[in-house]
Amino acid sequence: MSKKLYRETDFQRLSGDNGIDKSREQGWSPFKKDYARLLHAPSFRRLQGKTQLFPGSESDFFRNRLTHSLEVAQIAAGIATTVNAKFAVELQGEEINSDLVEFAAIAHDLGHPPFGHNGEKALDDLMKQHGGFEGNAQTLRILATVERKLVRNGALPRSDVGLNLTYRALASVLKYDKPIKPKRSLEDDLQKGYYECESELVQKIKNAVAPGYKGKKFKTIECSIMDLADDIAYSTYDLEDSLHANFVSPFSLLYALRTNQAVSSEVLRKCNKALKNSNYPQLADVEELISTIKDIFEGLLGAAAPDDQRDLHLWASNKMLNENSLVRTQFTAERVGKLIHSVELVINQNYPQLSSVRLTRDGLVKVEVLKHLNYELVIRSPRLALVEHRGRDLVSDIFGALLKSNGTLLPDDWRERYDEVAGNAGKAARLICDYVACMTDAYAAEFHDRLFGKGTSMFKPM
Structure with missing residues (x-):
């Protein structure tokens, strides 16, 4: 890796200022300032009033979008630290910036409207003749336009640059590198991407972060880490909330895979899509997903169970996870730790800033099966x-x-x-x-x- 992870244009802000020297004088890195600006922004505080999985009015135990974002930030920082240590040779003395990784994580859900996916769908339907609506696209818009910060750039103050963040910070939330069509029919599905009215901004971000890049997938290493941390959080912390609420249990997850063909087919389809996207040639089948569920939960009892006692072990795990909060917390913590340490770095030699991370195949299947089972059995449940x-x-x-x-x-x-x-x-x-x-x-x-x-x-x- 002869090229650098970070370049001077990464630190340029929307207003045109390059605050790197000013930041050094104050002892703050530009990315730490970006993090602080977002942490104190109203849009970040409002995440405490947006539902993650279960309405906060039901119990103060359940996570909301704000606590979820903080947990994703912690996982993302852990991934960055682990990758910097495990792949120090490949990184050739450079390190992934943990301040920027945490910024991406606390920013990733800003664009979510009230009432989750149905709120998102409602706004998209209403905006289909005016550029559409999508949560990730809205996140970029909030950071660059909707939030207001007075900036003195020359003689007059201005407030048309959002939080006036660095281009590299804005790049860290660009998950989908394609514009949403400005006009769509009412029958069209929701599209992921960025708003076409932000196309000029996105091009400026690309020019600053990866000048000359002509590839089809612009996604920085920090964005890749945030995306993976979000998936890990969905498959662990959201599952913990579902277990606490008695919406699911190890038995119900296993039963759904074995008996509900619609659920098992959809979970398998999404798992294999994730395997393809991570360039794993061997796809999964339903039997592997069933075996994965057993492997995940049998670990609560220590050593692996003999074949004739696997169902008994699963029953014991079922009871402990639904009834004992300490066991749930320990189970979640151990799973997160194992997943963080199974992360691999995939370096882009020509554009190191567009490198990516992925889980080992075993870790990816474990994340995907729980994430999508939880979605099918909980988020799509009638209640x-x-x-x-x-x-x-x-x-x-x-x-x-x-x-x-x-x-x-x-x-x-x-x-x-x-x-x-x-x-x-x-x-x-x-x-x-x-x-x-x-x-x-x-x-x-x-x-x-x-x-x-x-x-x-x-x-x-x-």
Whole structure:
């Protein structure tokens, strides 16, 4: 690896400033400043009011988007530290910047709207003639546009550069390197990518971080680590919440794979897609997924079980995980540690900044089977689907009312922004979309009640 992981243009900010020298004088790296700016931003704090898996009103045990993001950041930092140590020779004295990795992790869920996937689908349907909506695309937009920070760049202050982050920090949240079509039919599925109105910004990011790169997949090493850390968190911490809520158990996971063909086929399809994306030639079958579930949970009892006692061991694991919080916590901690230490580095010799990480094949199958089983059995369960379905109606109603009001229902600072774009239907719709996407679950429900409900005070400050 003759080329460097980081280059001077990585540190340039949207305003045009290169704060590297200023940051060194203060003892702060540019990426540490990026992390601090996001940590204190309202959009980050609002994540505490957005559901991760189970509504926070049900129990203060369950994770929300904010605590999930912090856990992803911890896993991501662990991956970076492990990779720097295990692959020191390959990195030739350089190290992956842990401040930047943690920034990517706490930023990765910023774009999630209220009420999860159904809120996302509702906003995408409403915006299909104006560029669409997608959580990852919204994350980039929040960081570069929606959030406001006064920046003195020359004689006059300006606030049109979001949090005025470094280009490398913005690159760390670019998971999907393709623009979303500006106009789509109502029947089209949700598209992952970035908004076409951000195309110029994305090109500036690419030029700063990987000048001359013409490949089809632009994804930095920090983004790859964040993405993997997110998957590990889904397959461990979300599973822990599901076990605590008695939504699943080792038995129910195994039973679904053995008897529910629709579930097992979908989980197998997604597992094999992940294996292909990680360039593993050997695909899985359902029997391997069943064996993987047994291997994961039998470890709670120490040594592997004899063949004639595997079901008994699984029953014991079932009881302990559903009834003992200490066992659940220990189980989760050990799994995360093992997965972090099974991470491999795949170096891009021509563009080291676009290198990637992956799990060993065994580790990847373990993550994928639990992640997708949890999705099929929990997120798509009738009890959770009912909450999100209601949320979809709320989001649609609020968006329609705000757009119909021509901005008069917006708070003063948002109304000022609306007045600047009122003559452009697409920009006006995008601004309304930004405002609704920023809402927490509880605020969206309350705002809807104030618009359409009965008995709620109309004079409560917005």
